[in-house]
Amino acid sequence: MLLDSTIAELRTLLSSKKISSRDLVEEAYGAVEKLNPKLSAFISVRDKKEALLDADRADSSVKGPLSGIPFCLKDAYVTKGLKTTAGSKVLDTFIPPYSASVVQKLVAGGAILIGKNNMDAWGHGSTNENTDYGAVKNPWDITRVAGGSSGGSAVAVATRMSAFAIGEDTGGSIRAPSSMCNVAGLKVTYGRVSRYGSIAYASSLDTVGPMAKSASDIAEVLSVIAGADPKDATSSRREVPAYGALLSKPLAGTRVGIPKEFLAGGLDTEVRRVFEDVVKTFESLGAMIVSVSIPSLAYAVPIYYLIATSETSSNLNRYDGVRFGQSRELFTEETMRRIIVGTYALKAGYHDELYTRATKGRTVLVREFDAVWNTCDILLGPTMPSVPYRFGDLMEDPVKLYLADIFTVPVNLTGLPSLALPAGFSEDGLPIGIQLIGKKFDEATLLSLGYAYERATDWHTKKPNMLS
Ligand code: GLN
Numbered sequence: 303m304l305l306d307s308t309i310a311e312l313r314t315l316l317s318s319k320k321i322s323s324r325d326l327v328e329e330a331y332g333a334v335e336k337l338n339p340k341l342s343a344f345i346s347v348r349d350k351k352e353a354l355l356d357a358d359r360a361d362s363s364v365k366g367p368l369s370g371i372p373f374c375l376k377d378a379y380v381t382k383g384l385k386t387t388a389g390s391k392v393l394d395t396f397i398p399p400y401s402a403s404v405v406q407k408l409v410a411g412g413a414i415l416i417g418k419n420n421m422d423a424w425g426h427g428s429t430n431e432n433t434d435y436g437a438v439k440n441p442w443d444i445t446r447v448a449g450g451s452s453g454g455s456a457v458a459v460a461t462r463m464s465a466f467a468i469g470e471d472t473g474g475s476i477r478a479p480s481s482m483c484n485v486a487g488l489k490v491t492y493g494r495v496s497r498y499g500s501i502a503y504a505s506s507l508d509t510v511g512p513m514a515k516s517a518s519d520i521a522e523v524l525s526v527i528a529g530a531d532p533k534d535a536t537s538s539r540r541e542v543p544a545y546g547a548l549l550s551k552p553l554a555g556t557r558v559g560i561p562k563e564f565l566a567g568g569l570d571t572e573v574r575r576v577f578e579d580v581v582k583t584f585e586s587l588g589a590m591i592v593s594v595s596i597p598s599l600a601y602a603v604p605i606y607y608l609i610a611t612s613e614t615s616s617n618l619n620r621y622d623g624v625r626f627g628q629s630r631e632l633f634t635e636e637t638m639r640r641i642i643v644g645t646y647a648l649k650a651g652y653h654d655e656l657y658t659r660a661t662k663g664r665t666v667l668v669r670e671f672d673a674v675w676n677t678c679d680i681l682l683g684p685t686m687p688s689v690p691y692r693f694g695d696l697m698e699d700p701v702k703l704y705l706a707d708i709f710t711v712p713v714n715l716t717g718l719p720s721l722a723l724p725a726g727f728s729e730d731g732l733p734i735g736i737q738l739i740g741k742k743f744d745e746a747t748l749l750s751l752g753y754a755y756e757r758a759t760d761w762h763t764k765k766p767n768m769l770s
């Protein structure tokens with residue numbers, strides 16, 4: 303398959319005219335037509351004729367670094383003229399009048415949109431079962447979840463329905479499905495990529511980031527989408543480094559910290575085994591492993607679920623059934639639960655005890671992470687406590703669902719970047735991932751370590767059996 307190649311390889315093939323963008327777009331649509339009915343990775347597929355016209359244009363003149371490369375997008379981002387639902391029937395009839403900044407940047411860079419990916423409604427979930435468009439199935443075992451909330455995007459990359467995807471991470475939604483589907487996914491530093499045109503879940507936590515087959519592909523996409531945007535006041539004016547050129551930075555001597563709280567229990571034995579192998583690989587590459595402590599990690603889940611639900615109760619206010627057409631009755635049970643919890647946490651009388659206290663806890667976490675950088679350059683941890691769940695395993699118990707986010711939410715609360723990478727498989731052949739956590743705006747170090755790890759291992763090249 304052409305879409306097994308990296309973005310850099312595709313660019314070389316395209317520029318030497320060995321392949322055409324039309325070939326790539328045809329291949330992507332072929333995979334969508336064949337596999338999407340089984341996997342539910344897309345909510346809307348863009349009109350193929352339009353995409354092929356874009357491909358022909360890219361074949362006649364190169365538009366930018368991603369010229370002629372097909373991509374897809376979590377349905378959390380608005381696309382002009384193309385239905386955008388955020389995974390909820392509340393928006394089932396919504397056709398946006400403009401496109402999100404991330405889409406505009408990718409299109410200006412030459413990439414070709416093929417469709418919008420399924421997701422947990424409003425980003426609420428870790429399994430992609432909380433969607434009104436059919437639970438997303440894991441291509442490694444269709445009796446299991448793909449992870450959420452950007453599950454459709456992870457599945458699309460894993461099954462070569464597109465070269466890369468754009469996901470959204472508020473509390474792990476890029477990293478969880480990436481790990482469960484054996485793809486790479488980057489949660490960027492808060493402010494690194496513009497959120498303009500993203501359907502808000504929890505505005506102080508939401509981030510826009512790439513999902514792809516490898517760290518080097520992520521670097522390619524990040525170089526195009528990162529940077530200041532006058533339409534998003536929280537986007538950073540910091541210069542965007544040449545991520546691709548920095549990939550080969552030597553790893554030897556890097557101090558890799560492992561928070562001891564990450565390994566304290568509750569970790570599936572197979573995830574632990576894979577994690578230990580990853581530590582050995584980093585050691586063999588010359589990294590110095592350091593044990594560190596972040597004492598308040600245990601409070602990250604309650605802090606996150608108070609802040610995220612408070613912000614979502616405010617953000618979802620706008621779907622009042624007047625401006626966007628559909629009734630609020632269409633909110634799922636999980637989303638209703640979050641609106642109620644968040645509204646309660648913000649209510650006079652409970653505000654100080656719940657919301658304010660959570661924001662104070664968040665500050666404590668920020669300080670503890672800051673202190674950790676005195677003894678290490680990067681942190682390494684598991685992404686999810688378990689292999690991909692069976693359908694229904696977490697949905698019947700919301701507390702269990704929320705606890706699955708223990709390793710991912712601290713990064714969102716502190717605004718740090720984190721890269722999830724494929725790291726191995728369980729005995730049953732289910733993907734297991736790890737995450738690297740970096741200093742603010744130091745995506746370059748994360749990507750270079752990821753790149754070094756990928757050169758030493760071949761997990762990221764493995765594909766689900768259904769593709770063979
Ligand atoms: N599982 C988390 C939640 O449900 C993460 C969601 C996200 O990152 N969008 O809040």
